[in-house]
Amino acid sequence: MGRDLYKDFHYIQNEKTGVLFHNKSLNYYRVFDENIKKYFKSYFIDHETRFYKEVESILDTVTNEINNSCLDNYFPQESYDGYILEKLVIIVTNNCNCRCKYCYANGGSYGLNINNMKRDEAKNIIDYFVKNFRVIYNIQIFGGEPMLNYDIIKVICEYFENLRNNNIIDYMPQFGIVTNGTYLPSEAIDIMKKFRFNITISLDGDKIIHDSLRIKKTGEGTFNYIKTNYIKMIESGIKKEKISFECTYTHKHIENNISFVDLFKFFRNEFDCLITHITPVCIEKNNFLSLNKDKEIIKKYIKKAVEYTFDTILKERIINSCAIITEVI
Structure with missing residues (x-):
């Protein structure tokens, strides 16, 4: 088993959508992709390890490109300006x-x-x-x-x-x-x-x-x-x-x-x-x-x-x- 991914991220999900929160940057992202939601739910909510590699790969992308707008392709971020x-x-x-x-x-x-x-x-x-x-x-x-x-x-x-x-x-x-x-x-x-x-x-x-x-x-x-x-x-x-x-x-x-x-x-x-x-x-x-x-x-x-x-x-x-x-x- 690899590193503990709970240290840097939190994830919550309801029937409609999921939200990924990055602790250090305070960024949060809505998750729409059904496969990613399945992976995150399995790891963060059900505490299973069967999709660990998939979750680790996605979160590495988030960590490496946390300030890059290409993240919107993964997690369109809702703006609350105003x-x-x-x-x-x-x-x-x-x-x-x-x-x-x-x-x-x-x-x-x-x-x-x-x-x-x-x-x-x-x-x-x-x-x-x-x-x-x-x-x-x-x-x-x-x-x-x-x-x-x-x-x-x-x-x-x-x-x-x-x-x-x-x-x-x-x-x-x-x-x-x-x-x-x-x-x-x-x-x-x-x-x-x-x-x-x-x-x-x-x-x-x-x-x-x-x-x-x-x-x-x-x-x-x-x-x-x-x-x-x-x-x-x-x-x-x-x-x-x-x-x-x-x-x-x-x-x-x-x-x-x-x-x-x-x-x-x-x-x-x-x-x-x-x-x-x-x-x-x-x-x-x-x-x-x-x-x-x-x-x-x-x-x-x-x-x-x-x-x-x-x-x-x-x-x-x-x-x-x-x-x-x-x-x-």
């Missing part, structure tokens, strides 16, 4: 300091080797998307736990700032970050304050329920870390309106008789947050945390949540609810 990109998600690291019980990303690594984005990689990504899209509205910083590579977050923000100052882009995108809230260096606070980040913190409820689900590698609960860092952000001058919370709802909540309304009230009282993002856990059906057997209880909780939402509107002239309900009303 298009608008609503949101660009940048995973700055796949390292994480937590081991949440329901993690869908294998501890943040997504099953890959742990790696932090480098300065040149960040700039290359930004250059690519700025070149191919007329407008990028939102940049979402993601992980892993993105704060573990906060230096690159600063690089990304300042690079966009430089592009704007030199009139390469028309205006700055809105920056956002999804974080577990457990690690917050002062430098990271400065970055988020300067660039007016929208900050989403993962928090599953009060200390008892949260610490049973979202723990550090050592097994230690993380609620107190989050509460401390939230206070640090507020005291630094970050407005509370810029901070939101995302709660993953599990069977553990139901087992502890925690309804959606209970969560609405908790986030309002503890963090002065009126609108919370509540998402059902995404996990195997036979997992203890799965909501698969709780559908009737959830229906009841949803009904009560809607009633409570309208009660607060009518009686208090505020909306204390979750995002999915407020989007409907």
